[in-house]
Amino acid sequence: MSIREVEISDESIRLGQFLKLAGLAEDGVHARALIEDGEVTVNGREETRRGKQLVHGDVIAVLGEKARLVSRAL
Template sequence: MQREITNVPVVRTPIRLGQFLKLANLVQDGVEAKIRIQHGEVQVNGMKETRRGRQLAMNDVVEVNGLACRVSLQQE
């Protein structure tokens, strides 16, 4: 079964992983983002990511707790 991926529009890339988690409502705040990333609960493009400052580009897919969001460009 294929997982549903939600597109999350951003104004520009790159965007840092911690910022994107908040923007996508995958976490409530920066503290939660930091903890989840440090504990290895976040995946980027299917790989565990432990760097909060990881730079995300267009079409990167971020996953937390079975929820997946794709970085997309905000339409003007």
């Protein structure tokens, strides 16, 4: 399975925001539902906090799609 890279300009981003930015969720409501339903993992572990801070190198998976966070701020 390929992992696409999603670049941000800051050092970190909240999980809910990242899901929208990466196209893994349609909007904030969809992001919350995915997280609450246990469909989201961060670095292979289920994550239930929409406000979880993600940093460079984190790999987020949703329903078989994976995206890696890349920070330009580093």
